[in-house]
Amino acid sequence: MVKAAIGAAVSIKMIKLLFFARIKERLGKSEMTIDFVANQSLQTLTQGLIEKHGDEWQILLEPDTVFSCNQRVVDRDLIVADGDEVAYFPPVTGG
């Protein structure tokens, strides 16, 4: 029983969040991890972040904010999986 409890503790389900450019500056952080919740879309996950952290975080849901999951640009209705790497960034300006 003890062994099972340790096993459960090790496999805590997490989502990694990354922030870039003006979003990173606004939030004052470049990354964080949050608990994974099953059957949650990026939109819902992000609304949860705003409710928890306050109005500054509204920038995440601005129309031009780009969402990526595991380093691919995705739609906001994507259902997040355990261990995913989610990033929020403004439109790109390289080249």
Added chain:
Amino acid sequence: MSDHNSALQHTTADIHILVQSEPFDLSDEMLQLQNSVDQQDQEVGAISSFTGQVRSAEEDQSAMDKSGQLLALSIEHYPGMTEKSLLETCQLANKRWPFKACRVLHRVGYLTVGQPIVLVLVAASHREQAMKACEFIIDHLKTAAPFWKKAIFENTAEWVETKSSDQLAIKRWQE
């Protein structure tokens, strides 16, 4: 660069992606491209190149009056995703205009006015593939690769906004 290796299994072209803060030398990079072509024993009749550099004058004069002279650009990126995105861009180009080798180098960090930012080199059998692929790669990376520029002026600093001309430039390839 495991993605790079897996890409090589799907295409005969030799694609090199580099993201670095250090300056680059065009002739050195050209030599590297030539070496990779020689190693494959490929016949190349055309090499095209594009270099982008930090402009001194901003097009928006009123913004310049307010902010002072542009001193530099500070460029950040999303490590990992950047390389994947650039590789995909080159693969897309290679499908439409098959080339033998290509080299894309993008700098990050603090770049003062006049310094080179990006280099695209394409080696192909004929000039049409080389020139079209080169042009497509720079147009595509501007709207796809996760880089962000911050303009550092004398009096202030601000994130560079996307240009509608860049969106139009990529749209013309979709026809």
